[in-house]
Amino acid sequence: MGTAQVLVVATGELWTAQSQFVVPPQGLCVSVDSLNDALAWLTIEAGSAPYDVQLWFSTYGLAELRVSDIEKRRALELKKILASQGGKYGESSRSF
Numbered sequence: 001m002g003t004a005q006v007l008v009v010a011t012g013e014l015w016t017a018q019s020q021f022v023v024p025p026q027g028l029c030v031s032v033d034s035l036n037d038a039l040a041w042l043t044i045e046a047g048s049a050p051y052d053v054q055l056w057f058s059t060y061g062l063a064e065l066r067v068s069d070i071e072k073r074r075a076l077e078l079k080k081i082l083a084s085q086g087g088k089y090g091e092s093s094r095s096f
Contacts, residue, residue, distance in 0.1 A: 005030055010077040015040075035070070036062045 007015040007030070017030035020039065027043035038059045045052035055074075059067045 007032075010081065011073050035059065035066070038062055 003019045005015075005017045005019055007017055009015060015030075015035070016033045017040070018033070020029040020031055022028045025044065026046065027041065029039060029041040031037040032040055036059070038057055041056040041058075043054045043056070045054075057070070059070070
């Protein structure tokens with residue numbers, strides 16, 4: 001726990017982060033330095049393909065404008081990813 005990480009996200013941003021926990025091969029949770037130590041938790045549900053992948057953010061204390069910007073950028077990237085797969089691998093549980 002607390003190991004320094006550098007993550008490259010789909011938008012091209014570099015996030016410096018500290019690992020909070022890792023559960024191979026099911027996911028990881030990091031606190032993102034540049035996002036007021038927001039928690040980003042990636043989970044991958046076990047089973048056969050297609051897999052259920054979730055990204056959860058806890059942005060407590062982060063400015064509302066910044067949270068809105070993150071949400072918009074992630075939604076756009078997710079739309080691009082899903083469109084590139086032709087919808088055959090599922091959809092987001094969130095409407096855009």
